[in-house]
Amino acid sequence: MQDLELTEEQVMIRDMARDFARGEIAPHAQAWEKAGWIDDALVAKMGELGLLGMVVPEEWGGTYVDYVAYALAVEEISAGDGATGALMSIHNSVGCGPVLNFGTDEQKQTWLADLASGQAIGCFCLTEPQAGSEAHNLRTRAELRDGQWVINGAKQFVSNGKRAKLAIVFAVTDPDLGKKGISAFLVPTDTPGFNVDRSEHKMGIRASDTCAVTLSNCTVPEANLLGARGKGLAIALSNLEGGRIGIAAQALGIARAAFEAALAYARDRVQFDKPIIEHQSIANLLADMHTRLNATRLLILHAARLRSAGKPCLSEASQAKLFASEMAEKVCSSAIQIHGGYGYLEDYPVERYYRDARITQIYEGSSEIQRMVIARELKHYLV
Numbered sequence: 001m002q003d004l005e006l007t008e009e010q011v012m013i014r015d016m017a018r019d020f021a022r023g024e025i026a027p028h029a030q031a032w033e034k035a036g037w038i039d040d041a042l043v044a045k046m047g048e049l050g051l052l053g054m055v056v057p058e059e060w061g062g063t064y065v066d067y068v069a070y071a072l073a074v075e076e077i078s079a080g081d082g083a084t085g086a087l088m089s090i091h092n093s094v095g096c097g098p099v100l101n102f103g104t105d106e107q108k109q110t111w112l113a114d115l116a117s118g119q120a121i122g123c124f125c126l127t128e129p130q131a132g133s134e135a136h137n138l139r140t141r142a143e144l145r146d147g148q149w150v151i152n153g154a155k156q157f158v159s160n161g162k163r164a165k166l167a168i169v170f171a172v173t174d175p176d177l178g179k180k181g182i183s184a185f186l187v188p189t190d191t192p193g194f195n196v197d198r199s200e201h202k203m204g205i206r207a208s209d210t211c212a213v214t215l216s217n218c219t220v221p222e223a224n225l226l227g228a229r230g231k232g233l234a235i236a237l238s239n240l241e242g243g244r245i246g247i248a249a250q251a252l253g254i255a256r257a258a259f260e261a262a263l264a265y266a267r268d269r270v271q272f273d274k275p276i277i278e279h280q281s282i283a284n285l286l287a288d289m290h291t292r293l294n295a296t297r298l299l300i301l302h303a304a305r306l307r308s309a310g311k312p313c314l315s316e317a318s319q320a321k322l323f324a325s326e327m328a329e330k331v332c333s334s335a336i337q338i339h340g341g342y343g344y345l346e347d348y349p350v351e352r353y354y355r356d357a358r359i360t361q362i363y364e365g366s367s368e369i370q371r372m373v374i375a376r377e378l379k380h381y382l383v
């Protein structure tokens with residue numbers, strides 16, 4: 001896709017991320033998947049390059065340019081490895097985002113520079129065994145005792161859970177107030193009582209650590225309340241709005257990697273005396289894949305531009321995530337089809353892309369939730 005609507009700075013960031021992903025991420029993705037862990041040195045390098053502080057302004061130690069630059073960078077890193085794209089997107093959007101948007105100056109001083117440089121990775125502890133799509137149905141409790149918050153409960157599907165130094169934890173502080181009784185907390189993960197119980201064994205993005213966490217009398221100072229008491233759900237949902245742009249970009253990156261692998265294979269693989277790209281059925285598949293990728297990027301950039309401008313983009317972010325994640329499954333499946341039997345083998349990366357892409361229809365709000373959000377926002381649609 002041509003760069004007509006991108007600034008020089010956006011192109012520069014995208015190209016830097018692309019070179020880095022091609023040189024230092026993609027060659028190791030399969031090994032990291034086997035190890036179930038992204039190399040620590042690579043994560044440190046991402047921090048040095050500014051890739052982990054992309055929503056944080058310079059004054060707080062970050063590299064924020066705008067959400068377009070961020071989305072382009074997530075796409076590139078995810079084209080190198082979907083798991084690394086997940087780490088990057090989740091850390092930026094729902095790790096750094098809540099501190100930046102709702103933290104006091106003191107909380108920002110304490111955390112933002114370390115988060116933005118990657119010295120501290122963030123994780124987002126919202127989901128619970130019984131509270132997935134129904135985000136407000138939390139059982140984790142936080143009680144104020146002698147000037148400290150004592151938190152007890154269980155969290156599920158916490159990406160970056162093992163690696164994180166800071167957890168954004170959502171807990172019920174005022175059970176009688178329903179959705180308005182949920183609050184957010186900054187919990188350093190070395191706080192006694194913050195326990196990572198296990199890393200989950202997943203279908204895809206296996207190098208990304210997805211954890212089950214329990215909080216057992218996990219006690220933090222009163223000052224670790226993030227934002228106003230009772231505003232936890234709004235804090236979670238507003239950061240997920242930005243997060244969904246990141247996950248859409250992740251899906252796009254994975255799908256683009258699958259497309260590029262299929263294109264290269266189709267140019268090389270000869271059947272019936274000619275490269276298979278010269279067979280119309282294969283050429284048509286590639287044409288559809290390319291079109292879907294470019295249409296998706298436009299949706300993502302549109303949502304990213306709105307968010308950069310400080311405009312509401314709840315529906316647009318959900319549209320981008322919905323479309324990108326469903327597109328990614330189709331495109332990755334076509335890439336396997338083009339590879340034939342080889343596409344089903346671990347020797348080629350397309351089977352990993354297919355597995356990695358699947359989660360993007362589920363986390364940070366399933367496709368069903370994105371449709372619900374988009375439909376609800378139609379109340380603003382003027383006819």
Ligand SMILES: CC(C)(COP(=O)(O)OP(=O)(O)OC[C@H]1O[C@@H](n2cnc3c(N)ncnc32)[C@H](O)[C@@H]1OP(=O)(O)O)[C@@H](O)C(=O)NCCC(=O)NCCSC(=O)CCS(=O)O
Pocket residue numbers: 090094123124126127132133134135136157158159160179180233234235237238239240241314362363364365366369372373
């Ligand atoms: C299904 C839901 C959309 C339902 O939401 P609710 O109806 O329960 O919420 P509301 O009453 O609409 O809003 C509550 C509160 O939040 C404010 N809000 C909502 N959206 C925004 C926004 N975009 N920006 C700012 N504020 C917002 C709203 O105004 C209300 O505030 P007040 O009370 O009026 O002050 C919702 O439950 C939902 O989205 N569910 C999906 C949850 C989800 O995505 N979970 C995934 C979590 S993380 C994960 O997947 C793991 C990977 S990772 O580690 O990231």
